[in-house]
Amino acid sequence: MEITLMDETNQVSQVQLDEIEKILTFAGEQLDLEIETEMSVTFMDNARIQEINRDYREKDMPTDVISFALEELGEDEMPIIFDEEFETMPRNIGDIMISIERAEEQAKEYGHSYERELGFLAIHGFLHLNGYDHMTPEDEKEMFDLQRKILEAYGLER
Numbered sequence: 001m002e003i004t005l006m007d008e009t010n011q012v013s014q015v016q017l018d019e020i021e022k023i024l025t026f027a028g029e030q031l032d033l034e035i036e037t038e039m040s041v042t043f044m045d046n047a048r049i050q051e052i053n054r055d056y057r058e059k060d061m062p063t064d065v066i067s068f069a070l071e072e073l074g075e076d077e078m079p080i081i082f083d084e085e086f087e088t089m090p091r092n093i094g095d096i097m098i099s100i101e102r103a104e105e106q107a108k109e110y111g112h113s114y115e116r117e118l119g120f121l122a123i124h125g126f127l128h129l130n131g132y133d134h135m136t137p138e139d140e141k142e143m144f145d146l147q148r149k150i151l152e153a154y155g156l157e158r
Contacts (some may be wrong), residue, residue: 001028004040004088009100012043015114023119027126032077034049036090039129041122042097064102065121067128070094096125112158119156122149 003015003024020041028037048061054060070092077140097119107117127143134140151157 001025001033002038004038006040006041006042008044008048011100012118016118019115020077020118020122023154023156024122024126027123027150030133030150030153031130033093033130034091035067038090038092039126040095041125042095043100044097046099046101049097049102052097062099062102064099064106065125065136066093066097068127071131094130096129098122098125104116116156116158119154120147120151123150143157 003021007017018117022050024039024041025066034098050062052066053063054069056142057066071094080152098118100118103121104114110117110147123149127147132139132143134143
């Protein structure tokens with residue numbers, strides 16, 4: 001997978017960035033995504049993620065992770081159908097935003113490492129980009145079971 005990682009805070013180490021790239025690549029393999037699949041992950045602070053949460057989700061509070069799935073149609077949106085010449089373009093599944101401040105807070109709250117929380121949030125956002133959700137009990141069970149299986153298979157357990 002082609003993963004673009006951006007750290008707006010300049011507080012995420014290169015080792016942590018590399019680990020996020022590895023776990024997302026692993027998750028992509030678990031879902032049998034094409035190797036050319038593209039996505040991005042941006043690390044930010046609470047103030048910035050609160051702004052995005054307010055502007056796009058109408059929730060004026062910081063959150064831990066937000067995903068924008070490019071293949072998901074919004075209300076009143078029409079699908080884009082490309083000509084055959086564009087069929088060779090790589091698939092871009094979307095963007096994930098992670099608040100490193102919330103990740104630090106939650107790592108302490110749940111009693112595990114900051115790195116584990118970053119990995120968990122990255123996988124959670126990644127699954128949203130791939131059509132998984134937790135709006136109903138059935139969907140939640142499916143998504144959270146898959147999330148747990150990927151984290152355990154990768155070796156990033158609580």
